[in-house]
Amino acid sequence: MSGAQRGTARAAPTVAAATLAQRIPDGALLALAPDYSGCALAVVRELIRRPARGLRLLGVPQLGLQADLLIGAGCVAEVETAALSLGEHGLAPAFLRAATAGTIVIRDSTCPAIHAGLTAAERGVPFLPLCGVLGSDLVRWRKDWRVIDDPFPPGRPILLVPALRPDVALFHVERIDAAGNAWVGVRRELMTMAHAARTTLVSAEAASAENLLADATLAAGTLPGLYVTATAVVPHGAAPTGCGKLYPRDDAVYARYAERAATAGGFARFLDAWLAGDDVLAA
Template sequence: MAEIVSLEALAKLVRPGQSIAIPVEGVSMAATAALIEAGVTDLRIVCVPISGMQADLLIGAKMVGALETSAVSLGEAGGAPRFGAAVRDGAFALRDSTCPAIFAGLLAAQKGVPFMPIAGIIGSDLLRVRPDWKVIDSPVGEAGKVVVVPAIAPDIALFHAPEADRAGNIRIGRHRELAAMAYAAKRTLVTVERIVDRNLLATEDSAAGVLPSLYVDRIAVAERGAWPLPLWDEYPGDDAEVARYAAMARTEEGFHAYLSGFLGRRKQVA
C-alpha cells in the first residue's frame, strides 16, 4: 500500500543527483514547486518524451545537472527561455533523444534488459551525439541494421493524476506513458487532486485506467496540482499564465520575479 504523505515530505524523498522521469501530460507543478523550495540540486531529468514549463522552471532554478529529452517547448507560448539560455551557456549536460528512443529505454528497464532495439533513426545526426546508441546488425530476420538504446531506469517517476484511492491505486486513464514511467523507475511519487474512498480496481471498467499501488511509493494531495498546465478531465491549461511566464522568463531577473510569485501562489493553494 502506497503511503499518503504531505507534499513537503514527498519532495524530501528526492535526493541531489537522482534521475527523475517527468511526463508531458499529468505534470506535477505542485511537486515542482516543492522541489524548488527544498533546493534539491544536480537533478538528472528524463522527459517522457518532452517537457515544457516544468523543465524550464527547474532549469531556471539551477537544479538540473543533466537533461534527456526530445524537446522542451512552451507550445503556443513559444520556446522555453531558460532551457534555451542554459543550453547556450552549457549549464547542464544535454542528451538529445527521440520520443521512440525514450519509450524504448523505459521499456528495456521494465523488462530488465540492458537495451532495446529501435528502427527509424539510421543515418540521423543524433547518432553522432549519442555514442551510447549503437548501430548493430539485426541478429534475426532480414531487418538489416538496427539501433539499440540503453535501458532508462530513473531513480524516481514523478507525476500528477486526478485521484488515488486509500490503497494507493492511481487513476491515470489512457495515459499509459505514466505507467511506463512507474514500471521503469525505482520509486514512483504521485500528487493527486483528491483521495477517494472507493476502490479504483473494483470493476473492469475502472481498473483499465488505473496504475496499481504495487508501483507507487508515496502520494501527496495537491489541489490544482498541475496548474497552470492542464489535467485531463479536470481543468484546462491556463494559457495566459504560461504566456506570462514565457515573457517574464526571457531574462534572469524576470524569471526569478515570476518564480517568487509562483511559489507563493502554490503555498496559498496548499
C-alpha cells in the same frame, strides 16, 4: 481562474507536496511527463523551495514548463528529452539560456528512443532494438546507443538503445485511493514511467473512497499501487498545466511566464512570486 482561487488551494497542499518532494534526492534521475499529460507542479515548487540540486531530468518523452522552472531555478545538471518547449507559447527560455551558458548537459533524444529505453527497463532487459532513426545525426552523437546488424535474416542494421531506469518518476493524476492505486486513464506513458522507475511519487486531485481496481472500467486505466512508493492529495496540484478534464492549462500564466522568463531578471521575479504563492500574473 482568478488570483483569489489560486490562493485558496495553497497552505495545506504545500505540506502534502513537500512530503513527496523530500523523497527526491539531489542528483536523482527524475522522470517527468510532458505538459499535456500529468505534471506535479506543486511538488516541483517544493523541489525549488528546498532547493534541489543536480537533478537529471528525463522527459517522457518531452518536457515543458516544469522543466524550464527547475532549470531556471538552478536545480538541474542534465536533461535527456526529445524536446523541451512551452508548446504554443514558444520555446523554453530558461532551458535555452542554460544551454547557451553550458550550465546543463543536454542529451538530445527522440520520442521512441525514450519510450524504448523505458520499455526495456519495465521488462527488465538491458536494451531494446528500435526501427528507423538511422541516418539521423542523433545516432552519431549518442555514444550510449549502438547500431548492430540484426542477428536474424536479412541482417539489416538496427539501432539498440539502453534501458532507462529513472531513480524517481513523479507525476500528477486525477484520483488515487488508499491502496496507492492511481488512475491515469489513457495517459499510459505515466504507467510506463512508473513501471520503469525505482521510486514512483504521485500527487492527485482527490482520493477515491473506493478501491480503483475494484471497478473494471477504471482498472484498465489504473496504475497498481504495487509500483507506487508514495502518494499525496494536492488539489490543483498540476496547475498551471492542466489536469485531464478537471481543469485546462492556464494559458494566461503560460503567456506571462513566456514573456517574463525571456530575461533572467524576469524569470527571477516570476519564480519569486510563484514560490511565495502570490499571483504570478502580477509578477
